[in-house]
Amino acid sequence: MHAYLDTLTTVALLGTAKRSVPTPPAELRHLVQPATPEAQLLTYAATVNLYLQAARETEKTARLPLPAADPETKPVISGPAANCLQQMLGGHYRDLVPEFLTLVAQQQQRLPHHCLPQLLELGHYDKALRAGLLKVLTNRGLWLARQNVAWNYALAVSNAADRFTLGKLPERVAALTQMRAANAEQGLAALAGVWSTSSAKERLALLETLNTNLSVADETFLDAALDDKSKFVRQAAAELLKRIPDSAFVQRMTTHAKTMLFITREGLLKKRLAVRLELPSALAPAVSRDGVREEGKPKGIGKKAWRFQQIVSCVPLQTWRQTDSLTNILNACPEEDRGLLFTSWVAACEATGTAAEALELVTYIPSADAIKALAPLLTPAQVDAVTITLLRRERMLSRSHVGLLLLQTGAPAWGAALQKDLVASIKTSLKKWSNAWQARQVLELLVTLIPISLLPQLRTLAATLDDSPVQIPYTECLAKLEFRERMAQAINA
Amino acid sequence: MAQWTTAQVDSLAPDAKSIKAAQKLLSIRRWPLVGANDAAIWGQCQGSGSKPYSTRVDLANMAFKCSCPSRKFPCKHGLALLYLYAQQPSAFTETTAPEWVTEWLAARSERQKKKTTVAKTKPVDTVAQAKRIDAREAKISAGLTELERWLHDLMRAGLADLSRQPQTLYADMAARLMDAQAPGLAKQVHALAALRPTAADWASQLLQQLGDLQLLIAAYRRQDQLPPLVKADVRRAIGWPEATQALQAAPGVTDTWLVLALQVTTDDRLRTRKAWLWGQQTGRVAMFLEQAFGTLGVFQTQLGAGQKWQGELAFYPSQYPQRAIIKSKSAPQPITPADLLTLPCYSDFNEMLNGYSQALAANCWVPSLPVVVQGLTPVFTDGGFNLRDAHNNIVPIAPSFEQSWSLMAVSGGAPIRLIAEWTGAHLLPLAVWDDALITFTLED
Known part of the structure; x- marks a missing residue:
């Protein structure tokens, strides 16, 4: 029948004017025979096709079936929680997916299987989502990630050593980070094993993983990397070395710094604090080897100041605090040099500082740059306290409000005092915002940051907004907060 | 109060944009007033204007009304009200409906009564009806003659010659068949345009589909010699409208019906929703079709994939009855895994193909x-x-199915029990049980 249908197709392609219709097989001869060749051709083709459809057989595959996924051990999230996830995956409040994943991980639950492909695909494009996603990926998710190359990033968790050896660069970086987190020494040994055979791009990417569990044990390797062929690798090694306070690198830089920054006690009773900066006019070759460079100078700063900043930023603040507090030293510093010293210390604090040092600097000048760099070092209680001060200093909230920046970059404890001050700031701002756009900018930021326990207080503010231009953005903000509340309730139920 | 789900509300939306717009209104703060009773839900939504919009939904007959100027139906306020009702039913207190709701419901009920009375009292003009049927028969007959001539011309010239034909070849013929009141044939001709000339089996596919048209023409011309049920199938394929009045009067099939698939397709501006219903006791499978025109149209029957209900269905006469109308249905319940195990099931592809x-x-x-x-x-x-x-036989999943990875995830490499539609060439997955019933609602 198949051969006959092929012949009919050939006739149909050429046309009955050029080819005659072949005699049908015996099975079709009992049918009513159409009068014209065209009708015959069409009728035979349709009938043969019907015969073939009715007698269709399936193909067999010789491929071995895939090994099945291991059984799940965690309970699946509730139906309402799955509904919330479906809505987010459909595009509604998609930015809340990381929070959703965190809540699921906290409750030791798992995601519905049919949602996994969409989440893995989101993680493929959005690297920031991966860490949260990996925490909730159970056996089925890992099995699925093995079936699609684009989702292999998720597999670094399961078999880091193999993925480091066999994977592509992003996978290898993820795997080495994983190994460093589990066993720093083993991670370093793995890196050292491939170092000489890796390209500059690979060396740079892999070297940065040493930031996980960085310790003095990594110093020798990093010191050798200061002589690497690649400039970028050398710079990365220096950046890492400055994060090891006990390293010889930091000692060398401290020696250099002490020739540029002089903090002394003067006067008869040696009580008056004197601070003097001597900016280096040139770089010694040894200093250049340690990653201090002439290029890459930020705008608004001179060459000498740039050298000073790079060197002082490698020195732990503890070195200078032996004389007096950071605040007093900054106060004693000549006004024209104070900004440079502050910036250098912020960078030093970011590398090796403590929470107390970070707090002192952020309180001294709460600039956006200082907050961005130092907020991660602050304790939650410190973030609360500084934010309260900043909110009281400027009640009107805007996108550039440093208090909001601190809430974004730090980890606030969200104590009652902070909540009260934030509500007071929102209340004031609702009255002062003159248009919806201005309000939306701040509210869209706040709505994902603030705890849902603020919802009742924020609801009461809505009653005061009749005919206000900010009523719609504020209501949208409340709707999103209510969604977060429903989401949390559904997962915790 | 009946339980609504977000998915059910989704299925009522005229388009995806409306769903997004409605979801922005899901704060109860936007609704200074919401209420519900057994017949309806209502609410007032604060929009950008000074006065809130008054929105009401007739739950019994699935009708919407809103004072907003939107031309979409249902508008975002109607949808948002239903979403709120599905997600936060506790916010809807049972109260006496305000006047603007009761008046609207009363007016609707009045109109419905009038319609029914007119339908009951108005005698059927059999002479006029016979005239209309004769006129349509004549038109269809002429249309068939024209279609056959068109088919034969194509065959005589050869399909290789088609590249010289105008691009509107199929669309023109389909339009002429619509004029001839043969929409079934028109649809089949229109579908020919979807065959890609670059595909390896294009010529044989096209020949087979043209051949199907020839068979249908021949069968229609011999309809008086055919058994009544075959005749009904032929007339349905041509596009004769189906009389539902007689079906309403005929005895139906009573069963617990499981709604396992909903597919919405849009042809021009006509939206067609196809639901597959499985009878739990009888093992019968029914296809329920409903149509709505444009963005203003809404499907009248409240159906949600994943629901089951007791009800009576009447099947259209056919040698292989599939299409049915719903004569009655009870309040819906969610489907459980045990329900699916009761469905008649093929153990492998050979059984399915048989x-x-x-x-x-x-x-x-x-x-x-x-x-x-x-x-x-x-x-x-x-x-x-x-x-x-289980015997290593394979069949392809329909290329139009976009959720194959989800199906893989549900399976995890282990065998699954799949509810699907066999199209003759592909399997189109419709539903599968995992932690809950996963239905693959398809919308083009």
Whole structure:
């Protein structure tokens, strides 16, 4: 029948004017025979096709079936929680997916299987989502990630050593980070094993993983990397070395710094604090080897100041605090040099500082740059306290409000005092915002940051907004907060 | 109060934009007033204007009304009110409906009564009806003659010559068949344009589909010699409208019906919703079709995939009855895993294909076969996604199906029991049980 249908197709392609219709097989001869060749051709083709459809057989595959996924051990999230996830995956409040994943991980639950492909695909494009996603990926998710190359990033968790050896660069970086987190020494040994055979791009990417569990044990390797062929690798090694306070690198830089920054006690009773900066006019070759460079100078700063900043930023603040507090030293510093010293210390604090040092600097000048760099070092209680001060200093909230920046970059404890001050700031701002756009900018930021326990207080503010231009953005903000509340309730139920 | 789900509300939306717009109104703060009773839900939504919009939904007959100027139907306020009702039913206190709701419901009820009275009292003009049928028969007959001439011209010149034909070849013929009041044929001709001339089997596919048209023409001309049920199938394939009044009066099939699939397709501005219903006791499978025109149209029957209800269905006469109307239905309940185990099930693809052969033997115009097949494992090969049965037989998953990875995730490499539609060439997955019933609602 198949051969006959092929012949009919050939006739149909050429046309009955050029080819005659072949005699049908015996099975079709009992049918009513159409009068014209065209009708015959069409009728035979349709009938043969019907015969073939009715007698269709399936193909067999010789491929071995895939090994099945291991059984799940965690309970699946509730139906309402799955509904919330479906809505987010459909595009509604998609930015809340990381929070959703965190809540699921906290409750030791798992995601519905049919949602996994969409989440893995989101993680493929959005690297920031991966860490949260990996925490909730159970056996089925890992099995699925093995079936699609684009989702292999998720597999670094399961078999880091193999993925480091066999994977592509992003996978290898993820795997080495994983190994460093589990066993720093083993991670370093793995890196050292491939170092000489890796390209500059690979060396740079892999070297940065040493930031996980960085310790003095990594110093020798990093010191050798200061002589690497690649400039970028050398710079990365220096950046890492400055994060090891006990390293010889930091000692060398401290020696250099002490020739540029002089903090002394003067006067008869040696009580008056004197601070003097001597900016280096040139770089010694040894200093250049340690990653201090002439290029890459930020705008608004001179060459000498740039050298000073790079060197002082490698020195732990503890070195200078032996004389007096950071605040007093900054106060004693000549006004024209104070900004440079502050910036250098912020960078030093970011590398090796403590929470107390970070707090002192952020309180001294709460600039956006200082907050961005130092907020991660602050304790939650410190973030609360500084934010309260900043909110009281400027009640009107805007996108550039440093208090909001601190809430974004730090980890606030969200104590009652902070909540009260934030509500007071929102209340004031609702009255002062003159248009919806201005309000939306701040509210869209706040709505994902603030705890849902603020919802009742924020609801009461809505009653005061009749005919206000900010009523719609504020209501949208409340709707999103209510969604977060429903989401949390559904997962915790 | 009946339980609504977000998915059910989604299915009422005129388009995806409306769903997004409605979801922005889901704060109860935007609704200074919401209320509900057994017949309706209502609310006032604060928009950008000074006065809030008054929105009401007739739950019994699924009708919406809103004071907003939107031309979409239902508007975002109507949808948002239903979403709120589905997600936060506790916010809707049982109260006496305000006047603007009761007046609207009363007016609707009045109109409905009038319609029914007119329909009951108005005698059927049999002479005029016969005239209309004769006129349509004449038009269809002329249309068939024209279609046959068109087919024969194509065959005489050869399909290789088609590249010289205008691009509107199929659309023109389909339009002429619509004029001839043969929409079934018009649809088939229109579908020919979807065959890609670059495909390897284009010529044989095209020949087979043109051949189907020739068979239908021949069958229609001999309809008086055919058994009544075959005649009904032929007339349906041509596009004769189906009389539902007689069906309403005829005895139906009472069962617990499981709604396992909803598919919405849009042709021009006509939206068609196809639901597959499985009878739990009888094992019958029914296709329920409903149409709505444009963005203003709404499907009248409240159906949600994943629901079951007691009800009576009347099947259209056919050698292989599939299409049915819903005569009555009770309040819906969610489907449980035990419900799915009661459905008649094929154990492998050979059994499924035997079932398809029987369906074709009964009605060679049967469009597709809804099936439940157990022991299937989705597999990804170079050519795309396939399903493998317990004997290593494989069939392809329909290329139009976009959720094959979800099916893989549900399976995890282990066999699953799949509810699907066999189209003759592909399996189109409709539903599968995992932690809950996963239905693949398809919308183009």
